[in-house]
Amino acid sequence: MCFKKDLIACVDMEFNIANNTKVDSKEIVEIGVVIIDSARNEICSFSSKIRPTSGRLSDNTCKFLSVSRAEIVSSPSIQEVFKNMEQAIAPYLPRLKYWCSWGDLDYVVVNHFRRKLGLQTKLFSVVDYVDAQETMAMNVPSVRNKLGLMDAVEDYGDGxxxxxxxxLDDARNMASLVGFWRV
Known part of the structure; x- marks a missing residue:
């Protein structure tokens, strides 16, 4: 069966804030996925907190994300979350044109964890990736290359x-910008 590739997955991840800036020190502690159609209508969403694989969680992360330590530490593992995410979005995977994130850090970190833990996920291994921040900067002349997501949404999105x-809120806000670039 042939499917029209007409959907986009906007993905945002939040990370444990560490003193070390290396990719292998990053821990995904939350993921939000919003699947939209070409008119930017939300078709599906998924969100979950994720228990850090190292078991370590900085106080700065909890403050930054406005969550309690218990909320994150009691969350499912990354393996469970990715399995649940894949189940939630499975009906839409054949129609996904690409998945995007604001900047490439989400892409880099999720691929690090896919390799490190052997995570199986079609969204992040089969579906094409687009750096929304870079693509918008290339396609909208008035956008500065490193414009933050909030500033971009305030200036070009739906507010x-x-x-x-x-x-999840960041992924939804990113979705309001999708019409500003063509891939």
Whole structure:
């Protein structure tokens, strides 16, 4: 069966804040996924906190994300979350044109964890990836290359909605910008 590739997955991840900036020190502690159609209508969403694989969680992370330590530490493992995410979005995977994130850090970190833990995920291994921040900067002349997501949404999107640095809210806000680039 042949499917039209007409959907986009906007993905945002939040990380444990560590003193070390190396990729292998990053821990995904939350993920938000919003699947939209070509008219930017939300078709599906998924969100979950993720228990750090190392078991370590900085106080700065909890403050930054406005969550309790218990909320993250009691969350499912990354393996469970990715399995649940794949189940939630499975009906839409054949129609996904690409998945995007604001900047490439999410892409780099998720691929590090895929290799490190042997995570099986079609979204991050089969579906094409687009750096939304870079692509928007290349396609909209007035956008500065490193414009933050909130500034971009305020200037070009539907206006910020929800909590900044909540993965699902950030993914939804990113979705309001999708019409500004062509891939």
């Amino acid at each position: 910020w909605a929800g909590s900044h640095h909540n993965a």
